[in-house]
Amino acid sequence: MLEHLSIQQRFRLLLVVSLACFALCAMIVYRTLAEIRVNGPIYDRIMQGQDLVADILPPPAYLVESYLLALQLSEADGEHARPLLQRLQAARQLYEQRYRYWQDQGLTGELEEKFLRQSHALAQSFYATAFDELAPALQAGEEVRARRALARLGPIYERQRQVIEQVVALARQRNADDERAALDRVQTMAWSLGLVFVLIVGVFVLIFNTVRRSIADPILDALKITQSVAGGNWNQQIRADARGEAGRLLHAIRDIVKNTQAEIVKAEKMAALGSLVAGVSHELNTPVGNGLMAVSTLSDDLRVFRGKMQDGLKRSVLDEYLQSVEVGADLATRNLQRAAELMTSFKQVAADRASSQRRRFLLHQVVHETQMTLQPMLKRANCQVVLDLPQALQLDSFPGPLGQVITNLIENAARHGLGDDGGVITLNARMAGADRVTIAVSDHGKGIAPELHSHVFEPFYTTRLGQGGSGLGLHIAHNIVYQILGGTVELTSAVGQGARFDVTIPLVAP
Template sequence: MTERKRAEAALRASERQFHTLADSIPQLVWMTHADGAIYWLNSHWYEYTGRPAGEIDPHAWHTVLGNRWTEALATGTALESELSLLGKDGEYRPFLTRVVPLRDPHGVVYGWIGTHIDISERQRSEREVRRARDAAEAALQNLRETQNWLIEAEKLAALGRLVAGVAHEINNPLGTSLTVASSLERKSRLFAAETAQGTLKRSSLNEFVDAVRNGSAQLQESLNRAAELIQSFKQVASDRNNSELRSFDLGDLTEQVATGLRPALPKHGVTLNVECEQDLSISSYPGSYGQVLTNLFLNSIAHAFPDGRQGKIAIKVSACGNSDVEIIFSDDGCGMSPDVRRQAFDPFFTTRRHQGGTGLGLHIVYSVVTDRLGGQLRLSSEPGEGTDVRIILPRQIPDRT
């Protein structure tokens, strides 16, 4: 009897220790018999619900947890679920419920212990994280759309500058042609009048013939120059609008693009030299290649020769092994500092923001070369030493249309 009393006392002490521990934690803790009937709840349960023990339905979990609780009782397996519990303030709050079986030394389930953990704050944090993520994704999408719009705007602006340069250049031969045509028209009227009056002299005839010969030569030269510019620009514009993969002579296309670019050169001091290997056929996207040369040219004009500085721009095209071609675009301008060189291809980086620069010209070059044309490029530049852009393109790239 003494041993039995001692064992019962130890059991009661153990239960008191357990209840004290269960009351000290912030979770709602409860215990049931093997059949799931609730027989004990910790103090936090009563604090949350505001209901005394007598008002707790012993089989409440059958109603709340439903079939999952029934299955757990039948199989003796642990259970985890989320549910809402009514508090004494009349508000439902979300809880994470965990229930584990209690087993005797022989493995037989003699009861269950469960906890309810308030996850209101966690769910609120998750909602805030989701809102922040959605806002970030929306901002990123908006940024991408804005960047794409700016890239397209920069492409159109580059083409617009090219159009303006070509139009200005065409004005010269057309103006000359108009002057010569007017002069020939006046001389023709005088010649016709002298012929009608019968006062035509041999000297007048010779003078008229010389004027017609010289005027015709000037007209032909000027109109051929204008036609050459127009044809070159039409080819470049056609290639820009054509996204199809096709075979073309890289040297010929480079010369055509250069012809369209020369009118945009500053009027004094900057020259454009082109050196192309002959019979260099490749299969690629000519419009994208023309865009690369145009952007490099316009970037060089804008940045390499400030304050009317004189200099040279050179484009050299040659084979590079059996499967690649090399394009070297260089200038002997003011060059770049290490910091500018490091950021040169970054989107929206520009040293001319106050002059309307978007910082997308070289970024477009990098994107087109590495993505659209499947190539690679390397930038070399030092302050006062000019700039070299070396581009390696494959002679044959897959059709991505």
């Protein structure tokens, strides 16, 4: 999916995902702290329960004192009853104040039922009995009625105490539940943060690997390729699966390398043709020079002969001059024929190499012409080529590319196989079936290790990089045989036992 995004879009996506993950963590922490912070909902519930317990345990003064005042009223005379009634009224007002306070606190559930309803009902009953029955009976001096009222106050007080104890138990239980809920909330937050952290790490690893595969790896590959090519190693395996800007960069480098390889191959071919021209020019120096020397000698002999004729022609002088003319003419003729033969071979080879036209030709003639153009190189390498070819073997193919293949194989044998010591290179041909011929070029030189057999036809592979070897000779020969001549090339070699290249091509090229 990310392969279709640009590098800038990928980094924007990474930034958005990172911010979203951090925002999720912040939200979890904020919500948890909001619940368990000071003055938060859980904190308020716990503090409310503790306040309630502190307010009603031990039994509050407005309950205990009210009961005690009621007891004192039953024994007080008229003079002391009025202060006790005032204190009882103050205790009732204190109770009403605390009751309204707890009404505003929003108690719910069993606490509301026990404290705000049952306990309040008992308190109202207690104060009603105290003010409506006990106090009037005492003021009227009705002792029996007063004792009855006092007798009803005791059970009400005891039931009130029981309800208060139940409220305390409920408040403590709620506090314990709230504390456990707060602890569970903290643990849940910890687990949530842990899971979110694992998720963030997973997302980051996934995005990092994707970015690395789609951006970093292609850029590193491009850097390695350019460094290798800059170092002279053009034989690079370039990955073609990268996409995006990095992929386009890698593809562009691949195209540049391919185009440069193609241009270098063309330059190698032109250099080979230039070397052919230089070699033939050098080879022509000898017969042309010899012919020029023979003609110059004849001219000098003719001038001497004319001088002697003025003194009188003698037979011995004539015989000497005729012998000199015969020798000079023969020398000039042979050298000029040699030069003409070289020029004919050169023109044919150059025309075939330049045009790569298809025609009918004799195999031994093309090989002979190619060998003649290679004589300067073979002399310098102290090498000799031995030919064993059928004289009447005719092909309908491309003589120029075939000559190029033979040239490259012979040069490879002379430069890399035989080396500085020189030696003999054998070139023979034999029929391979009814419609194919195998041309073998072999030497008895250093040989090629088996593990290198799969690399010798690769472009720019050479053991003499920087020492005059481009590594293109066998690559060009391999491509010509497979792509133009429609044949195959096989290598047979071992270290120290020389090498043989078998080129099998059809008599009629495809």
